[in-house]
Amino acid sequence: MRVLLTGGAGYIGAHTAVELVAAGHEAVIFDDFSCSSPVAIGRINEITGTTVPFREIDVTDADAVRAGIEETGPFDAIIHLAARKAIGESVSMPLEYYANNVGSTLVMLGAMRDHGIGTFLFSGTGTVYTHQEDLPFVETSRTGLDLPNPYSKSKRMCEEVMRDFARTDPDKRLIGLRYFNPIGAHDSGLIGEDPQGIPNNLMPIVARVAAGILPQVSVFGRDYDTADGTALRDYIHVVDLAKGHLAAIENAEPGMAFFNLGTGRPSSVLELIAAFEAASGATVPTVDAPRRPGDAQATYCLPDKAHAQLGWAAECGIERACRDYWRWQERNPEGYRSAEA
Numbered sequence: 184m185r186v187l188l189t190g191g192a193g194y195i196g197a198h199t200a201v202e203l204v205a206a207g208h209e210a211v212i213f214d215d216f217s218c219s220s221p222v223a224i225g226r227i228n229e230i231t232g233t234t235v236p237f238r239e240i241d242v243t244d245a246d247a248v249r250a251g252i253e254e255t256g257p258f259d260a261i262i263h264l265a266a267r268k269a270i271g272e273s274v275s276m277p278l279e280y281y282a283n284n285v286g287s288t289l290v291m292l293g294a295m296r297d298h299g300i301g302t303f304l305f306s307g308t309g310t311v312y313t314h315q316e317d318l319p320f321v322e323t324s325r326t327g328l329d330l331p332n333p334y335s336k337s338k339r340m341c342e343e344v345m346r347d348f349a350r351t352d353p354d355k356r357l358i359g360l361r362y363f364n365p366i367g368a369h370d371s372g373l374i375g376e377d378p379q380g381i382p383n384n385l386m387p388i389v390a391r392v393a394a395g396i397l398p399q400v401s402v403f404g405r406d407y408d409t410a411d412g413t414a415l416r417d418y419i420h421v422v423d424l425a426k427g428h429l430a431a432i433e434n435a436e437p438g439m440a441f442f443n444l445g446t447g448r449p450s451s452v453l454e455l456i457a458a459f460e461a462a463s464g465a466t467v468p469t470v471d472a473p474r475r476p477g478d479a480q481a482t483y484c485l486p487d488k489a490h491a492q493l494g495w496a497a498e499c500g501i502e503r504a505c506r507d508y509w510r511w512q513e514r515n516p517e518g519y520r521s522a523e524a
């Protein structure tokens with residue numbers, strides 16, 4: 184398939200580009216590098232041994248997207264990953280988050296319609312599930328807009344837009360993936376997560392503590408109702424996640440469908456830290472801290488629908504993901520900036 188990949192220079196996008204090419208698909212990347220580095224494109228090419236075409240395009244700009252597709256198309260599928268994803272920032276900049284995340288999705292769905300593209304895949308999040316009693320989350324678990332931040336709400340809104348759009352053309356394939364917590368990196372150590380500014384997510388913080396860049400990990404909440412008192416998440420290797428995108432565009436049926444992409448095996452904050460210590464051989468000091476506002480006690484899914492309908496299942500555990508993340512961290516202590524310098 185010829186695939187238009189927005190946000191292809193980002194963490195999940197770069198791994199998806201590599202897997203697309205490895206599977207014999209053709210990828211073209213549209214990215215404005217607002218949250219990523221052009222170095223990622225060179226690294227994708229180095230891994231794949233090809234030149235993946237890219238255009239520096241803001242995908243909220245419908246005219247630029249149209250011109251880019253006329254130049255690089257036609258396409259069989261759009262994988263729309265471009266978005267801003269910093270939860271804290273979304274609270275202080277809600278208008279920018281809705282404009283970028285919802286606006287870009289409207290533009291890319293319009294491009295799907297106007298250019299006769301048959302398949303559209305959207306990257307959503309497992310944080311759209313609203314009721315802890317529904318754990319493990321399945322695709323029919325309760326969702327809503329009663330979510331603690333504009334980022335998650337923007338993702339939920341896009342799902343509803345897609346649902347309405349799907350009704351206008353039953354032949355089109357619209358796929359909403361709901362990711363759980365991506366970690367890990369490509370085993371080459373060439374591409375990985377490159378947070379802009381100070382990281383907020385657990386994995387990049389743990390890796391920086393292991394590398395001696397940060398002094399300690401604050402464990403947000405030791406009083407949860409879990410075996411060790413810390414919160415549970417479904418950590419999925421980013422390469423498994425990337426492969427889920429391929430399975431989805433290759434196998435989804437016409438119409439609108441949502442799929443959880445997770446492992447179904449939750450790990451606690453302390454378990455993830457212990458796995459990272461084992462993988463890196465480094466000590467990761469921790470300090471107890473209060474619960475982080477808006478955090479759920481547990482978020483994990485049952486990924487059976489993706490297995491049954493897409494033939495996909497996660498293969499890696501957190502041990503492998505920690506090893507791969509550590510390799511990326513060691514080789515790129517300042518992310519892609521290590522190569523830019």
Ligand SMILES: NC(=O)c1ccc[n+]([C@@H]2O[C@H](COP(=O)([O-])OP(=O)(O)OC[C@H]3O[C@@H](n4cnc5c(N)ncnc54)[C@H](O)[C@@H]3O)[C@@H](O)[C@H]2O)c1
Pocket residue numbers: 189190191192193194195196213214215216217218219220240241242243263264265266267268283287306307308309362363364365377
């Ligand atoms: N990483 C996670 O924990 C996670 C979890 C669930 C969902 N997601 C979603 O997955 C997608 C990819 O996430 P990621 O972790 O790779 O993030 P990322 O920040 O590494 O990548 C996002 C990419 O999109 C690009 N981008 C943003 N706005 C753009 C615009 N208007 N035009 C063109 N390019 C633009 C950025 O430059 C960047 O390259 C996002 O939609 C994100 O919301 C991520």
Ligand SMILES: O=c1ccn([C@@H]2O[C@H](COP(=O)(O)OP(=O)(O)O[C@H]3O[C@H](CO)[C@H](O)[C@H](O)[C@H]3O)[C@@H](O)[C@H]2O)c(=O)[nH]1
Pocket residue numbers: 268270308309310362363364365383384385386388400401402403404414415416452475478482
């Ligand atoms: O310094 C830290 C950072 C995080 N945590 C804890 O580690 C767990 C994971 O936190 P992350 O910030 O890494 O991830 P979240 O589960 O909060 O959210 C992430 O995963 C979601 C998917 O389920 C969304 O996609 C969201 O965008 C993404 O940030 C949470 O219990 C959190 O409280 C700590 O204890 N200390």
